[in-house]
Every structure is written in C-alpha cells, then in structure tokens.
Amino acid sequence: MRLHIKNGFLIDPKNKRDGRFDLVICDGCVEDVLPPGQKVAEADIIDVSGLIVSPGFIDLHTHLREPGFEYKETIQTGTRAAAAGGFTSVCCMANTYPVNDNASVTQDILKIAQESGCVNVYPIGAVTVGLKGERLTPMGELKEAGCVALSDDGQTIANSQVMRLAMEYAKSFSLPIISHAIDPVLAGEGVMNEGLTSTRLGLLGIPHAAEDMMIARDIYLAKLTGASLHIAHLSTREGVNLIKRAKEEGVAVTAEVTPHHLTLTDQAVGDYNTSAKMAPPLRNSEDQEALIEGVKSGIIDAIATDHAPHGVMDKEIEFDQAASGVIGLETALSILLQLFENKSLSINRIIELLTVNPARIAGLKRGSLEKGAMADLVIFNPKEEWEIDPSKFYSKSRNSPFTGMKVRGVVTHTFVSGKRVL
Amino acid sequence: MQLKRKDLLGIEELNREEIELILETARSFQEVSGREIKKVPALRGKTVVNLFFEDSTRTRISFEIAAKRLSADLLTITKSGSSVAKGETLLDTARNLEALGANLIVCRHRASGAPHWLARNLHASVINAGDGSHEHPSQALLDLLTVADRKKRMDGLQVAIVGDIAHSRVARSNIYAFSKMGAQVRVVGPATMIPRGIENFGVRGQCPQVFYDLGNGIQDCDVIMMLRIQQERIIWTPFSSLTEYSRFYGLNREILKRAKEDVIVMHPGPVNRGIELEPEVADGPHSVILDQVANGVAVRMAILYLLSGHS
Numbered sequence: 122m123r124l125h126i127k128n129g130f131l132i133d134p135k136n137k138r139d140g141r142f143d144l145v146i147c148d149g150c151v152e153d154v155l156p157p158g159q160k161v162a163e164a165d166i167i168d169v170s171g172l173i174v175s176p177g178f179i180d181l182h183t184h185l186r187e188p189g190f191e192y193k194e195t196i197q198t199g200t201r202a203a204a205a206g207g208f209t210s211v212c213c214m215a216n217t218y219p220v221n222d223n224a225s226v227t228q229d230i231l232k233i234a235q236e237s238g239c240v241n242v243y244p245i246g247a248v249t250v251g252l253k254g255e256r257l258t259p260m261g262e263l264k265e266a267g268c269v270a271l272s273d274d275g276q277t278i279a280n281s282q283v284m285r286l287a288m289e290y291a292k293s294f295s296l297p298i299i300s301h302a303i304d305p306v307l308a309g310e311g312v313m314n315e316g317l318t319s320t321r322l323g324l325l326g327i328p329h330a331a332e333d334m335m336i337a338r339d340i341y342l343a344k345l346t347g348a349s350l351h352i353a354h355l356s357t358r359e360g361v362n363l364i365k366r367a368k369e370e371g372v373a374v375t376a377e378v379t380p381h382h383l384t385l386t387d388q389a390v391g392d393y394n395t396s397a398k399m400a401p402p403l404r405n406s407e408d409q410e411a412l413i414e415g416v417k418s419g420i421i422d423a424i425a426t427d428h429a430p431h432g433v434m435d436k437e438i439e440f441d442q443a444a445s446g447v448i449g450l451e452t453a454l455s456i457l458l459q460l461f462e463n464k465s466l467s468i469n470r471i472i473e474l475l476t477v478n479p480a481r482i483a484g485l486k487r488g489s490l491e492k493g494a495m496a497d498l499v500i501f502n503p504k505e506e507w508e509i510d511p512s513k514f515y516s517k518s519r520n521s522p523f524t525g526m527k528v529r530g531v532v533t534h535t536f537v538s539g540k541r542v543l
Numbered sequence: 544m545q546l547k548r549k550d551l552l553g554i555e556e557l558n559r560e561e562i563e564l565i566l567e568t569a570r571s572f573q574e575v576s577g578r579e580i581k582k583v584p585a586l587r588g589k590t591v592v593n594l595f596f597e598d599s600t601r602t603r604i605s606f607e608i609a610a611k612r613l614s615a616d617l618l619t620i621t622k623s624g625s626s627v628a629k630g631e632t633l634l635d636t637a638r639n640l641e642a643l644g645a646n647l648i649v650c651r652h653r654a655s656g657a658p659h660w661l662a663r664n665l666h667a668s669v670i671n672a673g674d675g676s677h678e679h680p681s682q683a684l685l686d687l688l689t690v691a692d693r694k695k696r697m698d699g700l701q702v703a704i705v706g707d708i709a710h711s712r713v714a715r716s717n718i719y720a721f722s723k724m725g726a727q728v729r730v731v732g733p734a735t736m737i738p739r740g741i742e743n744f745g746v747r748g749q750c751p752q753v754f755y756d757l758g759n760g761i762q763d764c765d766v767i768m769m770l771r772i773q774q775e776r777i778i779w780t781p782f783s784s785l786t787e788y789s790r791f792y793g794l795n796r797e798i799l800k801r802a803k804e805d806v807i808v809m810h811p812g813p814v815n816r817g818i819e820l821e822p823e824v825a826d827g828p829h830s831v832i833l834d835q836v837a838n839g840v841a842v843r844m845a846i847l848y849l850l851s852g853h854s
Contacts, residue, residue: 309779317744319739319740320709320740320744322677323674324656324677326739393655434632439652441654441675
C-alpha cells in the first residue's frame with residue numbers, strides 16, 4: 122500500500138530539505154519526495170497542512186529498564202513513550218538486570234523488542250562485565266548480536282588502564298564508547314550541583330571539576346588510542362570547551378546534551394524535588410548558556426533524552442536516597458521547541474541533533490528521508506499547546522522535572538518503517 | 544496570635560515579624576518555666592509526636608518537656624524503637640501517626656529535606672527538629688532569644704559562627720536568623736569546612752563574611768557561636784587531626800581576648816570539651832550555654848503553641 126503525506130513542511134537536515142514537500146511511502150521506504158501539488162496514483166492520502174514532517178527522532182541514550190526493572194519501564198511502554206514523543210529509534214543502555222554485557226542478553230532485548238516494541242530498539246552493550254569497571258566485555262560478540270555502541274552508563278570507568286584497553290578493544294570492532302564521565306571519588310556522595318543552592322539546601326554537591334577532569338581524561342585516551350569516544354549528557358561549560366578543543370585537534374570525539382540540561386538549572390531542585398535529581402546534576406545558568414551555544418555552533422553533536430524511568434518507591438523518598446534520573450522521551454520535543462520560541466536555536470538545528478547526527482554516531486542507516494530511505498518519520502504541530510502531565514504518559518514512570526509546565530509541540534503521527542505507530 | 548503557616552521547617556522562610564512573634568511568645572513561656580507548677584493547658588487534647596530518626600538527647604528532651612508543660616499528649620518515637628527499623632518508609636510511618644491522630648509532628652532526620660517532604664504529604668503540622676545539614680530552626684530561635692536577653696538589641700551585633708559550617712544545620716539556621724534580625728554574621732573555619740557559595744548565602748546585602756583565621760574572625764565580636772565537630776556527618780575528614788583543629792580553631796581564654804569584653808560564647812551542645820571549647824571557656828563567665836538550654840524549652844513551647852491552631 123502506498124501513502125501520500127501531503128501539504129506538510131518537511132525538515133530533513135541530512136538532505137538539506139527545508140520546505141513544502143510531499144512524501145510518498147511504500148513498502149516501508151520513502152518512494153519519492155515531491156514538490157507539493159503533484160498527484161500520486163493509488164495512494165492513501167494524509168493531509169498534514171500546517172504540520173512539520175521530519176525524519177523520526179533517534180535517541181542515543183534511553184533506559185528501557187527491561188530486563189530486570191520492569192516496574193520502572195518495559196520495552197513495550199518505553200517504546201510507546203518513544204513513539205509518542207516522535208522517536209522512531211532508541212539506543213537502550215546496558216544497566217539492566219542482568220547487565221547487557223553478553224550476547225544472550227542483547228539477543229533477549231532484541232527478541233522482546235521484536236515482540237512488544239513499537240519503535241526500533243538498538244541495544245548498547247556494557248564496556249565492562251557487570252558494569253564493574255574491571256574486565257572487558259565480549260565486544261565482538263555484543264556487536265554480532267546487535268549492539269551499536271558500548272557504555273557503562275551510570276558508572277564511570279574510574280581505572281584509566283581499563284578505559285584505555287576498552288577503547289582500543291572497542292576500536293577493533295568499530296564500536297564507539299559512550300562515556301558517563303564523572304569522577305566517582307570527587308563526586309563522592311554528592312547529590313546535586315555544588316554551589317549556593319546545595320549549600321542552601323544542606324545537600325552534598327558534585328563540583329563541575331568531577332565531570333570536567335573525567336571528560337579531559339577520556340579525550341586524552343581517545344587521542345592515545347584513536348578510538349571513537351562519545352561523551353554522554355554534557356552538563357558543564359568547561360565540558361563544551363574540552364570537546365571544542367579536542368575536535369579542533371582532530372580527536373574522534375562526539376558529545377550529546379539532554380533537553381533538561383539545556384533548559385534547567387540547579388534551582389529546579391527547589392524544595393527537594395527528586396524529579397530534578399539526575400547525574401550529572403543540573404548546573405548553573407552559565408553552563409546552560411554554554412550548552413545552548415555548543416548546540417548552535419556544532420560542538421555538541423546530538424540531543425539525547427537520558428530517559429531514566431524510576432518508580433515511586435525510588436523517587437518518593439528522602440532526596441539523598443532517591444534514584445538519579447528523569448524521564449524525557451515524551452517531553453523532549455516540546456522542551457526543545459521552547460529554545461526555538463525564545464530564539465536560542467533553529468528548528469533545523471534541533472532536528473539535525475535528533476536525527477542525522479545521532480544516526481551517524483551510532484552507525485544507523487536512519488535519520489533522513491531521501492528516496493529509498495527507511496520511512497521512519499514524525500509529524501508534529503509546533504504550535505499546539507499542552508500541559509505536561511506525566512499521569513497521561515505512555516511511560517510507566519512519572520519522574521519528570523517538567524510536570525505542570527505549559528508547552529507547545531504535539532506529535533500527531535509517528536511512522537516506523539512506513540507503519541504508523543502513533 | 545498564631546503563625547499563619549502549617550509547619551515550621553526553617554528560618555529561611557520566616558520573616559522578621561514571625562521571628563519576633565515566636566520570641567515574644569517564648570518570653571511569656573519563660574515565665575511558666577519559673578513557676579512552681581510548670582504547666583499550662585494550652586495544648587490539652589492535642590497529640591504531639593516526636594519522630595526522631597537520628598540520635599538526639601538534648602533537642603528531643605527539650606521538645607518533650609515543652610509538650611508536657613503545654614499539657615499535650617506526647618509520644619516519642621526513635622529510630623531503634625519503631626517500625627522504621629523494619630524498612631517502613633518515613634512517609635508510611637508519618638501517615639500512620641497521622642491516622643492515629645497526631646496533630647503536631649516534630650521530626651529530626653539525617654536527610655536534608657525529609658521534614659519538608661513530610662510536610663507536603665501530611666495535614667498535621669511538621670516541626671523540623673534538624674534535617675541533615677540543612678536547618679535546625681528551633682535551635683536558631685533559642686539562640687536569638689538567648690542573645691536578645693543578654694544584649695537587649697540585635698541590630699549591628701557582630702556574630703561569629705566557628706567550625707564546620709559545611710555540615711552544620713545550626714550554622715545555616717543561625718545565619719538566616721541573625722541576618723534577618725539585623726546582625727552581621729561571620730563564618731570562621733578552615734576552607735574545607737566552608738561550603739561553596741556561602742558568601743552569597745542568606746539575606747541579600749548581609750551575607751556572611753568568611754574568615755579562615757579564628758583570631759581575625761572573632762575580633763571585636765559580640766557573640767561567638769562554637770559548633771560541634773560532627774564526626775558522624777563527615778565523610779572525608781576536613782582537617783588533619785583533632786589536636787591541630789583544636790590548636791587553630793578551638794576557643795580558649797587567650798584568643799577570646801580578641802573579642803569584645805562583654806562577648807558571649809554559645810554552643811548548641813553537646814560540647815566536645817577540649818576540642819572546640821576549652822573547658823574554662825565553656826564554664827566561664829562569657830558562656831551562656833546553659834541559658835541556651837533553658838531557653839530551648841520556652842522557644843519550643845512557643846513553636847508548638849503557635850502552630851497548634853492549624854491542627
């Protein structure tokens with residue numbers, strides 16, 4: 122069956138398309154990209170006047186929690202949340218139980234995704250067995266089984282020797298290493314950004330330096346080994362500077378930022394709001410500005426949600442005991458559109474960092490809508506207003522720092538390989 | 544007169560009028576404590592629960608005496624003697640107490656923000672009796688009362704708080720309390736004990752001055768408040784030894800001469816004698832430590848009384 126998506130405004134950064142185009146979809150692929158007004162024979166028509174059509178978003182950093190933490194999220198609920206937020210592919214982190222540190226876990230995840238998922242699921246394998254930072258995982262087998270990258274996300278590989286070996290080994294299999302770069306000793310028992318707000322709240326802080334020095338170390342190791350390094354969830358101004366300098370020197374480093382680090386500061390912790398607790402923590406407005414500037418200038422390659430669902434019993438407890446992480450799949454687009462509305466970023470740039478760039482980093486043949494491409498796409502109304510109410514989310518969890526906020530941007534359609542999933 | 548709030552969680556959210564109301568009320572209760580029959584019926588029929596998740600003798604007993612002098616029904620639950628040990632969450636425990644009819648819950652907890660979270664989830668009034676490194680409002684109020692009784696004024700007083708500011712809830716509450724009443728606060732200690740951002744903390748225009756040198760820090764001060772070294776809340780020891788700490792940051796008769804002649808020396812207790820305070824200073828003419836203890840009961844009676852209208 123053929124589908125004619127007409128009268129939309131297509132933004133496809135990879136193909137430098139930004140204007141009125143119709144899409145013809147057939148057999149899961151883009152059959153044609155047409156100027157508006159053309160007739161397509163034997164096609165169902167979807168009229169999307171006034172809406173934006175974009176390649177489906179790709180999230181480099183999702184916690185689907187299955188296997189092991191199904192009370193927080195499952196592959197079914199997590200991929201539904203993804204579809205609702207316009208994401209057609211998610212790369213899921215390895216900190217499940219059991220940890221995705223061997224091929225059989227990867228295969229399991231992919232099997233469950235096949236059966237119950239509604240968007241593409243790309244597992245990320247662990248760098249070290251059990252995320253312990255000691256022994257390397259079977260990276261070759263993980264890749265064969267379907268892993269697209271490696272990360273011990275949630276943990277930092279503190280031992281520089283292990284990190285060096287991991288980078289070299291990963292390089293042999295052309296897999297990027299995604300680094301959760303926070304020095305665990307300097308971060309200590311810290312639970313939020315170190316500064317006036319942590320002092321005011323009497324909470325232990327995590328200094329910027331804990332992150333900056335680990336990013337610097339990883340860049341030096343990437344330089345030493347020639348491996349591909351991707352820095353997860355940048356939160357500091359200096360982090361952006363470090364990435365900039367490394368790129369200027371030709372180091373194979375890329376970086377991502379989350380919608381919450383782009384739009385919030387540590388003041389969001391307010392009155393001990395555990396939905397504003399995450400690692401790395403929300404920083405200052407200076408950092409926030411530097412991150413936006415980093416997106417604008419191209420130093421930061423991707424926007425990733427770090428969707429980290431947690432149950433009530435993980436979050437509705439004392440702040441210092443509460444789990445770190447916030448959900449983000451269903452709010453990412455609207456939160457990012459705030460940056461468009463306040464003229465910080467263009468929609469094109471936002472979409473580029475949600476589509477073609479993450480596809481490139483994870484080596485996925487997705488994220489663009491040229492003739493013959495996989496028909497993964499999202500259609501959204503950038504103007505429609507809604508109020509963020511996590512009780513209405515597809516995600517199983519409610520830990521959003523944006524609860525109650527009035528935002529714009531509603532996803533109306535999501536297609537994965539030509540099939541409508543929202 | 545009542546406070547127009549359900550809970551007392553910190554000094555940060557109080558304005559000067561509210562602080563003065565509490566101090567005024569406490570003064571009338573000071574008188575009750577001097578009577579032969581130290582009891583008034585103000586809280587008859589109300590249930591006060593002391594919910595203490597962290598070791599405390601002084602504050603717990605002070606709240607107990609305060610509740611009893613107000614004729615409230617009183618229940619004290621400490622960490623070891625309750626279902627807390629069975630893994631019941633803080634909120635479950637508090638909700639059960641509310642279901643059993645508690646009107647006022649006095650909470651001491653190891654985690655900063657724990658009483659705030661209870662307050663959001665309960666109809667009962669919550670009084671913060673110390674949360675982590677955050678606030679200890681009843682302590683600051685009794686300190687204010689003690690200073691006000693001695694000095695008869697607050698505006699322009701120089702107040703030095705000495706010790707581990709970073710881990711101290713007493714310091715935070717007192718910085719707010721004294722600045723709001725017009726005093727100038729200094730914080731004194733080794734840099735490892737001075738938290739980031741302290742120079743912008745508290746009341747705008749009256750933020751604390753930072754001193755690393757004890758002598759300079761207490762120079763010409765009207766009030767010196769020595770903090771206890773809280774070894775239980777420290778993860779990385781922020782000084783090399785207690786001996787060295789005591790040598791450079793302990794208050795002794797000699798260094799005390801740099802303060803004003805009529806300086807008063809305070810300590811929230813319990814004192815580590817010979818560490819932060821030389822025994823001769825703790826027991827000496829400048830010390831008002833026992834006044835603080837006595838005033839604690841009056842201030843806590845005032846707090847319980849002023850919040851009881853809500854429950």
